[in-house]
Amino acid sequence: MKDSFYRKLRVYAYNIIGIYDDANDIVQDVLEKFIKVEKSGIDNEEAYLIRMVINSSINFKKRMKKFSAYGTWLPEPVQTDSADSMLERELIADYALMVLFEKLNPKERAVFILKEGFDYKHHEIAEVLDITDANSRKLLGRAKLKLGNGVFVGRQMKRHDISPFLKALNSSDINKLESLFSENISFSADGGDSVQVVATNTIGKSNISKLLVIIYKNFLNDKSYKISVMNHQVSIIYKSQERTNSCLLFSFNNEGYIESIYSVVDPFKLTNF
Known part of the structure; x- marks a missing residue:
């Protein structure tokens, strides 16, 4: 099997279930089952494998835990500025x-x-x-x-400059933060089963600005960071001693204001970083 087709199968599974390692496991399991299948009645093996992966992913998603003990369940982010191949990078959903x-x-x-x-x-x-x-x-x-x-729209998303946000956050400038946000901005965080985060989604410029300043002062100000692109969206990855602590992902509206911030701090969803 060509690597490009394997990666395509993995993206099919990931886009359906939202967890990259589980998607990889599904593809591996399907391939192991396919080895034992009688091939004489299969006209198109690639189409057959795609069907197996998609249906396995649907069944897996039905069984998945759909909540986090802390915060809101969010998908595992996948780095798309250095994905394994152009095909994989283009097909991963934003x-x-x-x-x-x-x-x-x-x-x-x-x-x-x-x-x-x-x-x-x-x-x-x-x-x-x-x-x-x-x-x-x-x-x-x-x-x-x-x-x-x-x-x-993953393939077509405009790259936005996140440096004004970083500067405002680092200086705890609430007014500047608010000026970067859309009127209906929302913030959600996923701590999984081990990291305490805000229990529910937060909305509103003022609420989110104040919350982010508190989070930064208490948990992020001593961490190193790098700007990356996760699922085609500009992101900030915070680390301490080579361990990834947090990933902030940003969604912008057509006017260039931040309309959604997603904070992934569940250690399980940061292992591939």
Whole structure:
């Protein structure tokens, strides 16, 4: 099997379940099962493997724990400024959309990803998921309704300058922070089962500015950091002694204001950094 096809299978799985190592495990498990399958009745082995991976991912997502003990469950970020290949980098969904995907059930998520991300036709989706064309269209319509304005835009996202935010945060300049935020900005954090974070999503310029200053003073001001791109979105990765402590991901609106901040501090979701 070509490495590029293996990576494509891994991206299919990751976009559906949101955890990179689990996606890799799913692909490995599918390949091990495929070795034992009678191949004489398979016309297209690649299509067969894609179908196996997608359906395994859907089943896995149905069984997944959908909450964190601390904070809000967020997907595992994946670095896309140095992904394994151009193919993988282009096909990984942007982070804000990965978060929105949690509004969908696993089958809606799979249909949306196949149609909007991988340009499948409805009859192809129907074949992969063993449903009718009409059901595929219905699931896509339902998914779009739940996602609102969410679209598969990872490849086209504009790179934004995060340095004004860093400067304001480092100097605890609440007024400057507020000037960088959209009116409806939201903040969410995922501490997993071990790191205490804000329990619920926070909204509003003033609330989030004050919260970020408190977080920085108490947990981040003595950490080194680097600016990166995770799931096509500008991010700040904080480390201490080569251990990653936190990843902040930023989503911007069309006017260039920050509209969402996602804080991943769950150690399990930072191991691949």
